[in-house]
Amino acid sequence: MFKRVGTAVVAAGLVLVSGGCGGGADGKADASGKASADATPTRPPSKKLVEWVGDMCESTAELKAVRKESAAQLKEIRNPDEHGPGAEVLAVGYVSHTPTVVEDVERDMGEFGSSDVPKADRLLEEWRKKLKRVVSELDDVSPGDAFDDAEGSAEDVDEHVQSLTSPKPGLPALMKKDPQLKAAHKRAKQCAPGWKPEPEEDAPAPASTGPLPKAADGKKTSACTDGACEILVTSTENVTAKGVNVHISVSEESVTFSSGGTIMQLGGVGGVASFGDEVAVTVLAHNKDGAVLKFAAP
Known part of the structure; x- marks a missing residue:
């Protein structure tokens, strides 16, 4: 009797093994009849796409830094240090310098090629339109306005700068729907958390003039x-x-x-x-x- 039970168990085991091998031989179904969990891996993104996504991350990071710096400078113009330059001087420098920084980003994005991903290319085109509009608006602000209304002219510039946020849908939203964009984002060094561009070499500082010489007419x-x-x-x-x-x-x-x-x-x-x-x-x-x-x- 015991031999019969053993034979039955072995036979059942053979059936299970046979069924498992037969069901997974073609790689399309497992023993339960469901599709295999191992899906076809996503092909690696092209070098061109990785570079495009990296450039987009770099430019948008630069704009984020511009917005942050603009807000900080506006705050300083509103409340200048009593021992430092006055609001007029600060505003003239801010109004003169800020448009150039935005123009630099506009130029960089203008040099982007196609990503070969239609939705990503539409995002780039929306960025270009926004930057072109803001650059045009900043061109209408004269540094001379800062002498008449330091705070008001600086507020106008900052308002334009703060509008430089990503068009919708932005890159993060597009990545959720496009595996290639997501993979390219992971490979682009500029998209890594905490990435910073290599610092540019500063121009040598002008030589110190030392103590000021006596002016012939003093302050007259x-x-x-x-x-x-x-x-x-x-x-x-x-x-x-x-x-x-x-x-x-x-x-x-x-x-x-x-x-x-x-x-x-x-x-x-x-x-x-x-x-x-x-x-x-x-x-x-x-x-x-x-x-x-x-x-x-x-």
């Missing part, structure tokens, strides 16, 4: 009426020379001149700001304490 701006003088400006000053009214703002980094809607910003000793055939101003010395300026006929 009235000495400039005839167009020839040498004065010390430590913050901001309005000077009239040969009928030309010049507003001067001095910061640690630069000396800014404004007259009749024209603005010139000089950084370093030896720079010259010319105003027509009437007068030219040379930066004789400049440091954190101020600048010694020489007015003369050009």
